[in-house]
Amino acid sequence: MSDTRPSLPRVPRPLAQALALTPPGALSLGLTRYARAVATRHPAMFRRLGAHGQARFLIDPTDLPFALLLEPGGGRPRVTLLRRSAQAQATARIAGSLSALLGLVHGAFDGDALFFSRDLAIEGDTAAVLALRNALDDAELDLSEEIFAFAGPLASGLRPFVGLVERHTGVVLHRPAETLPW
Template sequence: MSPNDAFAEAPSGAPIPRFPVPFALGLRVAPLLPLSLSLTVYARRVAQSHPGLFRRLGDYDTTPFVLDPTDLPIAIELQPNKGRPSVRVVRGAGQGAARIAGPLAALLGLVHGAYDGDALFFSRDLVIEGDTSAALALRNAVDDAELDLSEEVARLTGPFAAPMKHLLAIAERRTGVSLSRPEEVDLW
């Protein structure tokens, strides 16, 4: 990737940030078990806070999904387990019935409603493979839950929630990556 390729254009014309290459390289050698365990704990907290998220998957509540941040040397295997999710971080393509791939910032932007999934798909910034009806069910469940991942992280930090939210806001401003749900503007 050349310096000029650090950003791809989002369908809206705004750039989709790419994960910095030096940090991505670190994931090639980092142990993945601690990350898998941390993400499982996090996913279960999200499931507790948003029980409808996994109920909304319907027939796909046991379908394994692969979330593939294309700017990282890992893939995330998500097993919903009927509302008791487990997450496994793997090197390589990962295994699941449906694979959703794109830059990490685009995947996070989809969760927070910062990017339009259809526009990302048609611009080829987002790739869906395998069981597309399962991927659509996951997208609809996530959209319906209106998740704010930074709020969920802040809740996990207990008394450090306020400083954590502040740090995440700074990181969001500096990187351009959507780490929280955009505040809605009331036009009335």
């Protein structure tokens, strides 16, 4: 039986190289502010983590020059951008292409299918990862809508840009109506 599903999109190398030039402190600050805005809009998501609310998750988009250390902080999250050479103590590591990770958050892809197809790798405390997955699934996040809410009056200008990026890259930037075939 052959695998007929298309391969997951990857971040183009020139874009990844450009992102490598971004100051990690500035991105960490922006991502932390964004995560805290999401936490304010979805406090139940962080409560759903239960005993894993203080876990440290290393989110590793393998097609980007950095990883993200997510510390839920019991509802006051912090996100730290780490260069590939940096070491971080984490409860668990979740690795895959950016498109796989975003598709998983948006519920577009089945996490088990990504794991068994080796498009997603998990290391460390799998119970913590499962708690994070369940919290995200229950919250039904749409990261684009969260960005629009965070951007306030700038959202109207961002909407067409997000749609354009999604169409040209194939990366799922919103919550689709149904699960995709990954």
